[in-house]
Amino acid sequence: MIDGKMKLLISSLIFTFCVLSKGALEKLPLTHILVQLPLLICVGYLLVEDKSQKIGEWYIGGEWNKGGYASLLIAIFTIAFWMLPRSIDAAISSGTMELLKFLTVPLLIGVPLKLGWHRTHPILKGFLKAQAISMLGVAAFIYIHAPIRICNSYLENAQQDLGYGFLYTSIALAVIWSAPLFLSQSAKSFHLQILRG
Template identity: 30%
Template sequence: MTRESMTRESMTRGSMTRESQTRGRLMGSMALVAGCLVARDALERTMWLHMLVQIPLLIAAGVIASGVIASRTTSPESGWLSRWNRQGMSGLVLAAGGVAFWMIPRWLDAAVGHVGVDVAKALSLWAVGVVGARSWRAAGAIVQLFVLGNTAWMTATVGMLLLDAPTRVCVNYGASDQRLAGYGLLMVTLVVVVKALLRASVAIPVPTGRDAPLSAHLDTL
C-alpha cells in the first residue's frame, strides 16, 4: 500500500468518524427534545421542575445541535450572519428574550394546559439554545459579561417576585411550588454571578511592571 493510498484511507476514516459523531449529536439533541415532551406530565408537575429542569434541558438540546448546524452552514464570523449578529449581540438578545418569554406565568400555564403550546415552547427553546450557543462563540468578553450580568439580574428579579408575591402567580402551581422555584432562581443567579466573575478574571488582565498599581509595588518591599 502506497503512502498516498494510506493517507486517503486515513482521511476517509476521519471523515466517516466526524460524520458519525455529527449524526450522533443531532440524534441526541432531538432525543432530548422528544424526551422532554414525552415526560411533560412529570417535568411540568411542579413549577421548579418546569422552570429549572425542563426549560434548561430544552435549551441544552439546542446547544448540542448548534455545533452540528454551525459545521454545515457559514461560520458566525462571515457572511450575512455576521452583519446581522455582529459580536453575537443580536443572537444573544434574541435568546434572552426567548427564555424570558417562557418564564412569564401566563405562558407557563398555557404550556401546561395545551400540548400545542408546549410543542411550540420546546421548539423555540431548542432554537434559543442553537442561536445562543453560536452567538456566544462569536461574542467577545465584554458582550459575554454584559449578557451574564443581565441574566443574573433577570433570574434574581423573577426569583424575588415569586418569593414576594402575595398570591400564587400560576393557576397550575401552588404557593409552595412558587417558593421553591423562587429559591431555585436565586441559586441560578449565584451560579451566573460566579461564572461572570470567573470570565472577568480571565478577560481583564492583571497589570504588571510599570502599569501595576502602587499597592502592588509596596507589597514587594
C-alpha cells in the same frame, strides 16, 4: 472530544427525554422551569456545530449577525416570552402552546446562543452574565414573596420553591462564572512579563 454526530445524538436523546418526562417535569414549576426549559435550551445548543454545518456558516459568517447582536436579541426575546407566567400557564393548558414551547426553546434560544455567543464582544458577554445573575435574583424576589398566585396551574408553596430555585441558580451562576477568573492565566500574561521588563 465529542464530535458533531455524537452531539447530535445527545441532543436528540435529551429531546426525547424531555418529551417522555413531560408529565413528571411539568408537575412542579421548579422542574418545569429550571429543569425542562434548560434541557430544551441544551437540545438547541448541541444541535448545531459552529462552522462545519451550513447553518453554522450562515450564522457565524453572515453579515446580518454582525457582533452576534441579532442572534442574542432573538434569544433574549424568546426568553422574555417564556418568563411570562402566562406563557407557562398556557403551555400546560393548551396543546398548541406546548408544541410551541418544544420548538421555540431549542430553536430560538439554544441555537442562537450557541452560534451568536462567539461573535459577542467580551464586555457585552460580561454584561449579559451580570444581567442574568441579577434578573434571576429579581425573579427569586418576586416568586418567594408574591402574596398572589403567579401561575394559576401551580400551588403557592410550589411557587416559593421555584423562587428559591432561582436564587440558588443565580448564586451558582455567579460562582461558576467568576471562579475561573481567580485561576492563574499564565498563558495570557506575557504582557505582564513585558511590563516587568
